[in-house]
Amino acid sequence: MAPLIAFQNVSKRYPDGEREILVLDAVSMTIEAGVSVGVYGTRRSGKSTLLRLAAGIVLPDSGSVRFDGLEMAAMSAGARGRLLRGSIAFMSAEDWRAHPGETVIDHVATSLGSEGLTMREARRRAVRILDQLGIGAGGAQEIAASLSLTDRTRVMLARALAREPRLLVLDEPALMPNLGDRDRFYAQLRAAARERGLALLIASEEMAALQGVGVLVSIADGELCSTDERGTVVPLPRRRATGAR
């Protein structure tokens, strides 16, 4: 049986003025269904690009990314878009945006509109998922734009889980300042993944965020190093440029 997602010699470059930066360099890895994987790396190490490739948001310059055995680059843009509608959910705390006046329940329900649900049906599903994450009727009626960082992250998780994905990709998901809140969030995340048999791919520059993952990898300068030893610090080589275009 094919792994849920498989990277094979994946490279990705981005333009930087007159030069090109090699962001990912021949990365290979696989994630099986139901397994959680943590990616540890500093800023600009390539971890966000790795996650965006996993979600099919961008395509590799070389190598292959397969989801359920299907080559993502061979899929149409529409088919890759449909993955985001069901199989894969992507979450980044930096991408939070809510319209002024929009309630939490509507914020979650709106994301289900692409499935052809009416607003009433979408709200019903949103209530269910919010309830599972401990956001009751009162919280559901709050204005999304005025939420605290902690509640905001939980609502984002609700939004991601509402579409019942098989792979949840989280890029620096918890930016809340309180360490206790952060720990509670990650515990909730792990529990939700376990209950649903979800595969998790989490990236962070804080090792604390990656506690409890099944597999931990580190990334530096676009290269992936695997380690089973939690808390290991991998020496990070200097960023390389690949010369003029």
Add this chain to the structure above:
Amino acid sequence: MRASLNPRIAGVRLSMLAHLYRVRLRSHAVQELLAGSGIAVGVALVLSVLVANSSLTGSAGELVHEVVGSARLQVAARSQQGFDASIATAARTLPGVRVAAPMMRENVTVVGPRGRVPVQLLGINEQALRLGGSEGHALEGRATAAGGLLLPAAVANAAGIRRGERITVLAFGAAHVVRVGGVLGEDRYGTLAASPLAVTSLGVAQRLTALPGRVTQLYVEPRAGADSRVRAELKRVVGPGVDVASAEHELALLDHAARPNNQSTELFAAISVMVGFLLALNAMLLTVPERRRFVADLRMQGYDWRQILVLLAFQASVLGLLASAAGVALGDLLSHAFLHRVPAYLTTAFPVGSREILRPETVLIALGCGVLATVLASLSPALDLRPSRPTDAALLDREGGSEVIARRTTVQLGLLGAASVALITIAVLVEPGFTIAGGVALALSTLSAIPALFAVLARALRWTGERVHSSALIVVVSELRAITTRAVALAGIAALAVYGSVAIGGARDDLLRGLDANFDEYLQTADIWVTTGGNDLTTNSFHATGLAASLSRVPGVSSVRSYQGGFLDVGPRRIWVIARPAGDAPQFPVSQLLHGNAARAERLLRGGGWATVSAGFASEHRLVVGGRFTLPSPSGPMPLRVAAITTNLGWAPGAVTLAGSEYRRWWRTEDPTALEIRLAHGVTPAAARRDVLRALGNRRGLGVQTFAQRERQYIADSRQGLQALSQIATLLLIAAALAVASALSAAIWQRRARLASLKIQGYGTGQLWRALLLESTVVLGVGCVVGAAFGVCGHALASRWLRLNTGFPAPFTVGLPGVFLTLALLAIIALAVISLPGLAAARSPARTTFQE
């Protein structure tokens, strides 16, 4: 909601689309309102221009249908003297003729307590009833029973006349007292009530015009299938001096005469559409970063590209439809208040009513333009849907980097603009018919030149900033370090407004200058003019037996000459025929000469058998100087040769000038349309005019004007004819200035956080306010300079088109004061409007930077 009422569109429920738009409206009401206002103004401009255009020919069309009823053929006189009414009797006996209704139509003036109003007198008899169907013909009974005149409500109101009153009617130079039998109200006689037609019985009309036994029209309804036979028979019966044509031929003639006016307003309509589109686009551009992020967020939630497109189109369609509906209402108001003025020069020759015609197709076109512009303008976030773009491109592009126009693109756009100007100029020089399309293309090219000018100006500002102590300048240099699509859009609106005003305003001024010079020369053959008065082209004849002799005895009068003229239908043109006495010098306005020798043409005209013709007429009949042609005179085909080719002398269908003696012979009339009086040396015109009035005694049907008075009347008429254009140009400029101001204000308001961060760096409120005003001036300045430069080019093309296509005199002159006035008006309105929001934004407290 039932599923049938809540269908899926590209997999998204209609109710979900509506919900998403409600969310948008709640959170971005001001931006939506701004965009909607822009669209509404554009649609209003389009609708009002279309209504003004269609009303001119549309009201005449309705009026002609009222008059001709079921008639399909007409016999029309070639002069005001008409033809013998016995032709009607003969026509009625022709096989295949069902009805033959004689009528008399002459220009007269009614005098009421509020003043004089020129009308067309329509005399009808019981035969008109048989043309059937039309309410107008039921009037005959009323007219005959009343024994007087039925006046349309528009005329009665203007002259202050009420039913049953006895009023004076001036016809053929004589004054008659007639009772007003009724006033035709708008409730029952919509078309006629707003028309210039005064209806009476044929007998009364013949008495008033002193033309007993004569008629000017005979409307004929042939039996089914007998049209060709009846037409041939009519031609045989009427002989060579009378026209036989389709009953609605007059509409084709009016269409030809009104064409230059319509084409000019069409050009305005096209520019209005573009301004409306750019207003909408600009308003939308201000919200692009936010909408791109919204779209990216939805895509990350699994909405596919089809669903995003449906969402964008749905939101734009709702906004476009609502805003366009408001625009239609505003446009209707505008056309009522400003634009629906019938050009006076047309009413002398055609029965043009003032009824406004709002057709369903006109409303649909305006609505369609508004919705299309909004949908197109709202699609820019769709660029993120390209397969080559990451799904979350907009989320990553936090600095709006994708809105920055690259240096290479700036250069390419600049070159494209220059190439467009060259190509358009060449295309229009080769084929003047491309002028309107070229004008629109030139307007669009203005946008391509803006980034280049921004780049040059930014460099100049940087250079200045390094040498001049100005904190405001430092801020502006920093803000304008990159050229964004938003700045280009703002400058683009200013450019387009200035382009439209300079191009059309310049062409209009050229036309007025040309007309003024033409009429000055045309009228200077006399110190005093005696005519029937009214807004005429000296085409209304009057009975003047012995009058010239008596006026020549007035002290100070050196000579009195009989001038004749009229309209003559030749093919699709209602030609202005000018027949001057031999003593007139010049015989034609020499400044209007296009081909031929002026002195030789003068000599040939006086000799007879020769005529000057307008360029349009000449090219239609492939005439050159010396060429032979015939005019359909009341005595039959009149052979002539071309002495010279001129402009159209200010009458769109064209003019023919021939010798007075020839006119008298071929038109078989001695009746003048004016008496030209030359005064002895040293006699003041004002004093002589009083003496002439005294000498006319009770001939109240005649008006006496000095050269200066008559010239003023012609100048006023030509300006009134172009009034609609001036008003649209002004409205366009004000609308664009307000749009630029509101868009600049919104852009400034969105930058409060940035301004607050400058405050943390030590900038004061005054410094920031001055910086904002300076930056706005730079944006406006770029737009104005580009618009003015392209506008002068458009002005040259438009003037050339006027000369070549319409035959009007329109010598090209760059009107710098007009250009500067336009620039100043736009800048003052825009800067005045943005100064307050600019000050409010500059006063943002430093903490704002942490709140956004």
